[in-house]
Amino acid sequence: MERFNRILLEEWAYARAYTSETECQGCYEDFIDYYNRRRPHTALKGATQQPCHQPPGLVHLICSCSLSRGQG
Numbered sequence: 001m002e003r004f005n006r007i008l009l010e011e012w013a014y015a016r017a018y019t020s021e022t023e024c025q026g027c028y029e030d031f032i033d034y035y036n037r038r039r040p041h042t043a044l045k046g047a048t049q050q051p052c053h054q055p056p057g058l059v060h061l062i063c064s065c066s067l068s069r070g071q072g
Contacts, residue, residue: 007035
């Protein structure tokens with residue numbers, strides 16, 4: 001889980017500046033789709049993961065945090 005959180009921050013939350021929380025949330029959904037379906041994973045020897053369940057409220061929590069820090 002810690003690896004996922006690091007990747008989430010590096011490749012999504014802090015990868016660009018978002019103009020709104022709505023834009024941030026939309027990009028989150030795109031990133032999760034990419035992460036689960038197309039991003040190769042070294043732990044899986046370059047294979048992709050199966051779709052996972054997104055806990056409720058995770059998008060809002062992360063977007064609010066990154067926006068309040070002026071990072072996204």
